[in-house]
Amino acid sequence: DTAVSQTPKYLVTQMGNDKSIKCEQNLGHDTMYWYKQDSKKFLKIMFSYNNKELIINETVPNRFSPKSPDKAHLNLHINSLELGDSAVYFCASSPVWGSGANVLTFGAGSRLTVL
Amino acid sequence: GQNIDQPTEMTATEGAIVQINCTYQTSGFNGLFWYQQHAGEAPTFLSYNVLDGLEEKGRFSSFLSRSKGYSYLLLKELQMKDSASYLCAVIGSNYQLIWGAGTKLIIKP
Numbered sequence: 001d002t003a004v005s006q007t008p009k010y011l012v013t014q015m016g017n018d019k020s021i022k023c024e025q026n027l028g029h030d031t032m033y034w035y036k037q038d039s040k041k042f043l044k045i046m047f048s049y050n051n052k053e054l055i056i057n058e059t060v061p062n063r064f065s066p067k068s069p070d071k072a073h074l075n076l077h078i079n080s081l082e083l084g085d086s087a088v089y090f091c092a093s094s095p096v097w098g099s100g101a102n103v104l105t106f107g108a109g110s111r112l113t114v115l
Numbered sequence: 116g117q118n119i120d121q122p123t124e125m126t127a128t129e130g131a132i133v134q135i136n137c138t139y140q141t142s143g144f145n146g147l148f149w150y151q152q153h154a155g156e157a158p159t160f161l162s163y164n165v166l167d168g169l170e171e172k173g174r175f176s177s178f179l180s181r182s183k184g185y186s187y188l189l190l191k192e193l194q195m196k197d198s199a200s201y202l203c204a205v206i207g208s209n210y211q212l213i214w215g216a217g218t219k220l221i222i223k224p
Binding site for chain 1: 163217
């Protein structure tokens with residue numbers, strides 16, 4: 001069974017469209033994250049939720065809106081897509097928040113291409 | 116500011132040993148991670164160091180010196196499958212992970 005699963009794996013869309021990426025973890029973890037990895041391979045944190053509560057909200061355009069219906073799910077909705085949004089988006093989860101030895105388990109990634 | 120530095124790219128030969136360095140400047144320290152990321156795949160956990168010294172795990176070892184803000188990942192008996200990017204990440208005082216840009220390791224036969 002996949003520990004952290006995200007869908008879709010690939011997403012090709014036109015500028016100006018709205019799209020969503022879904023993420024689910026079956027590890028029983030308390031904390032979930034969205035990361036963006038651009039063409040230079042740098043991992044940038046976007047959001048983090050702990051037990052459905054938003055705890056990290058980095059400087060991300062408000063076109064990006066996360067939603068956590070329960071602690072096993074964290075979805076990402078993007079409005080009015082722009083060319084610069086093209087990247088791989090990784091969902092991740094970790095057992096807790098506020099601990100040093102807090103290993104992240106990543107999903108396989110969702111490659112978003114905006115034309 | 117907070118910063119993590121690691122070489123952009125390294126090349127090594129199959130069967131050899133390679134050391135990937137990571138230096139960091141962060142506000143607070145709660146541990147350092149190494150992750151491996153194969154091209155087109157997700158990062159996967161390799162090691163965690165919070166105390167000074169060497170942690171060995173099979174062919175891979177990770178070293179930490181907190182006073183120097185320095186860590187390295189040592190890979191022995193290199194195999195072609197070790198070709199990947201290696202990401203250094205530090206947990207700072209607010210328990211947020213600060214990531215390096217990664218070191219792309221190329222293994223040649």
